[in-house]
Amino acid sequence: MSDTSNTDTVAQDIDAETSGAVDEDDADGSGQSIAVYAQWAVFAILTLVALIATLQFYFSASSAIDTFVTDRYRPLFNAAFNLVVVLGCGLGLSVLVRRLA
DSSP: HHHHHHHHHHHHHHHHHHHHHHHHHHHHHHHHHHHHHHHHHHHHHHHHHHHHHHHHHHHHHHHHHHHSSTTTTTTHHHHHHHHHHHHHHHHHHHHHHHOOO
């Protein structure tokens, strides 16, 4: 029984010490703001790389359709591929709007 109360007291002491240390770091705010800006910079770079990779995939897939599909069925495959891309974009946008709202 006394072990539980000692553990609770120690946990409360650790929480009090930790919250005091966090408050001191937040007072100047420069460390946190630099980290936030760095995260946004990495996010922007990764978004740009993903956009470039997506465009390259789109054009490569279109080129593969042109190479492997006969002229007769090429418009059908291009339409199906474009429909899948549009549906994927619509799904991603709807998820993003729901999270933002």
